[in-house]
Amino acid sequence: MLASPMIAQTSPKVTWRMTSSFPKSLDTIYGGAEVLSKMLSEATDGNFQIQVFAAGELVPGGAPAADAVSAGTVEACHTVGYYNFGQDPTFALAAAVPFSLSARGINAWHYHGGGIDLYNEFLATKNIFALPGGNTGVQMGGWFRKEINTLADLQGLKFRVGGFAGKVLTKLGVVPQQIPGGDIYPALEKGTIDAAEWVGPYDDEKLGFYKVAPFYYYPGWWEGGPTVHFFFNKAQYESLTPTYQSLLRTACRAADADMLQKYDYKNPTAIKSLVGQGVQLRPFSPEILQASFTAANEVYAEMEATNAPFKKIWESIKGFRNDYYQWTQVAEYNYDTFMMIQQRDGKL
Amino acid sequence: MLASPMIAQTSPKVTWRMTSSFPKSLDTIYGGAEVLSKMLSEATDGNFQIQVFAAGELVPGGAPAADAVSAGTVEACHTVGYYNFGQDPTFALAAAVPFSLSARGINAWHYHGGGIDLYNEFLATKNIFALPGGNTGVQMGGWFRKEINTLADLQGLKFRVGGFAGKVLTKLGVVPQQIPGGDIYPALEKGTIDAAEWVGPYDDEKLGFYKVAPFYYYPGWWEGGPTVHFFFNKAQYESLTPTYQSLLRTACRAADADMLQKYDYKNPTAIKSLVGQGVQLRPFSPEILQASFTAANEVYAEMEATNAPFKKIWESIKGFRNDYYQWTQVAEYNYDTFMMIQQRDGKL
Numbered sequence: 001m002l003a004s005p006m007i008a009q010t011s012p013k014v015t016w017r018m019t020s021s022f023p024k025s026l027d028t029i030y031g032g033a034e035v036l037s038k039m040l041s042e043a044t045d046g047n048f049q050i051q052v053f054a055a056g057e058l059v060p061g062g063a064p065a066a067d068a069v070s071a072g073t074v075e076a077c078h079t080v081g082y083y084n085f086g087q088d089p090t091f092a093l094a095a096a097v098p099f100s101l102s103a104r105g106i107n108a109w110h111y112h113g114g115g116i117d118l119y120n121e122f123l124a125t126k127n128i129f130a131l132p133g134g135n136t137g138v139q140m141g142g143w144f145r146k147e148i149n150t151l152a153d154l155q156g157l158k159f160r161v162g163g164f165a166g167k168v169l170t171k172l173g174v175v176p177q178q179i180p181g182g183d184i185y186p187a188l189e190k191g192t193i194d195a196a197e198w199v200g201p202y203d204d205e206k207l208g209f210y211k212v213a214p215f216y217y218y219p220g221w222w223e224g225g226p227t228v229h230f231f232f233n234k235a236q237y238e239s240l241t242p243t244y245q246s247l248l249r250t251a252c253r254a255a256d257a258d259m260l261q262k263y264d265y266k267n268p269t270a271i272k273s274l275v276g277q278g279v280q281l282r283p284f285s286p287e288i289l290q291a292s293f294t295a296a297n298e299v300y301a302e303m304e305a306t307n308a309p310f311k312k313i314w315e316s317i318k319g320f321r322n323d324y325y326q327w328t329q330v331a332e333y334n335y336d337t338f339m340m341i342q343q344r345d346g347k348l
Numbered sequence: 349m350l351a352s353p354m355i356a357q358t359s360p361k362v363t364w365r366m367t368s369s370f371p372k373s374l375d376t377i378y379g380g381a382e383v384l385s386k387m388l389s390e391a392t393d394g395n396f397q398i399q400v401f402a403a404g405e406l407v408p409g410g411a412p413a414a415d416a417v418s419a420g421t422v423e424a425c426h427t428v429g430y431y432n433f434g435q436d437p438t439f440a441l442a443a444a445v446p447f448s449l450s451a452r453g454i455n456a457w458h459y460h461g462g463g464i465d466l467y468n469e470f471l472a473t474k475n476i477f478a479l480p481g482g483n484t485g486v487q488m489g490g491w492f493r494k495e496i497n498t499l500a501d502l503q504g505l506k507f508r509v510g511g512f513a514g515k516v517l518t519k520l521g522v523v524p525q526q527i528p529g530g531d532i533y534p535a536l537e538k539g540t541i542d543a544a545e546w547v548g549p550y551d552d553e554k555l556g557f558y559k560v561a562p563f564y565y566y567p568g569w570w571e572g573g574p575t576v577h578f579f580f581n582k583a584q585y586e587s588l589t590p591t592y593q594s595l596l597r598t599a600c601r602a603a604d605a606d607m608l609q610k611y612d613y614k615n616p617t618a619i620k621s622l623v624g625q626g627v628q629l630r631p632f633s634p635e636i637l638q639a640s641f642t643a644a645n646e647v648y649a650e651m652e653a654t655n656a657p658f659k660k661i662w663e664s665i666k667g668f669r670n671d672y673y674q675w676t677q678v679a680e681y682n683y684d685t686f687m688m689i690q691q692r693d694g695k696l
Binding site for chain 1: 359387390391392393447450451452453455456457458459460461485486487488489548549566567568569572590591594595598599601602604605606608609610612613614615616617619620629631637641666668669670671672673674675676677678679680681682683684685686687688690691692695696
């Protein structure tokens, strides 16, 4: 029943700026903010507008995006919490930390395991209100100029890798390097660095790393299911009408899901293309994975001992992580395993 | 910048009825329609209302829900396409068919692989417009009174299982049974049937099947990532303003994601509880899985030979299925495998 008459509704004009931590060249991850903006505008006849700015247009990429939201310089940003790891490692927990939940698990925790509320309890002290706004799926472990098989191969390895993983890998002898995305290729080419991680096949292929570092390792155990977030200045979010708050939550959920769906569609084609260009896929050895897991747990213990908000959130994730991996090893894992065997046998 | 003044907007009053194919007792899957209804109502100050009716309140559950939408008796339903498998097996393809994509894969196909448009090209001939509206994740293979290990154990097995899987299992000697949910328990108890499949741990536990059929098999290869859909009467959908159409699409995406997140949160607790009550978990043997896969491919070939719309959609899914399982066996699979090993070793 579509009934007349038209009802006059008061729909406030809201114009927000959202600074993205990402360049436009990362169309999948940068595009998440544009997906949200379009959904909001269309659902409100153009009255709720979010103008998206790429990294550097208003605010530099990385940590400054969240800082600008916290200060109220911009109303919103699209970022990954771990960019602000240096200020407080708690920022990273709902984004990605080593050996945490993969995408479906972290989403179950965000939306039904109390994750959104726990993260916002911490972020409220920074004047930020956050909602999940995308996921890349498990990332790759990065591009290496030489094969690494043993822990000895990690000694002195100059690896372009971010905050939390860098802290873990330092315990194993790696020398983490901080290099902006655009400078990675020449550094790998000249051998200034030995390895670099970026995202996954779809994003990595565009930067051409395979030409200068042919060994492509997996999995990126420091980003098992990284959540990108929308951060909103808390006072700005609270100034919205309940109608707009609800719409914003709904649209964020849709945009959140969309990013993973895009990656899951684009990565399969990209990995085929990369392998076709001579990329050598290599799994991290059990020795390296197990030592990394042990080192990560040492870092967690150190942080939990001195940081109560960190401990509260990490204990919540850990509890669910155990239950989640117990269950998924039953039906999901066995189904996928069977299907992968058929794929390898050329039967799909 | 939150700016005045308030803008008068014309927001039409729309009141739709949505009949669910599910009873309220399946709170997770039935609840998906209520999640959508709440999102729409809140985003429109109550002007876009969808009234949800449980199976049997307006229309019986199962196939009649889609029939009612097609006929325009109700504006919308929340259903699984395979309920209408008997009318045309094409209905089942975007829902769940044997050995199709698991949840993340089918979502990539729906939203970025052209799946939504392909399914709607078929459904347009039935006056239906469909959007994904939930996913249960890989289902379990069901409850068995006795262990089944070989193909011989399937001969004459009276198994309560639905349309497409029933057709495949018939080739292996199984005798499929059609029994409403409420009648399964006594039939299992009396031995009128030998086995029954339902959903997964969270839903199954409530029905208590473990008391009368202790062997709980996995995976449910006929439902690797079943998509629940919102079906709308096509003319009704098209009569909506572009604003409401866009809002409806956004809200459906959010509700779609929510259901899987709920299952992924609830199933881990339920499987622990079931095992604690003595349930015996059993994987289908490689012999049975492989024979089922072969039989399913025979059924697909038969259907493709006589049903052009079926062939068009299934070829699209199959093409992506091969690429998807090639990619996910790299980073995702190895990450999850490592985490599951830690879980089994008590290290999470």
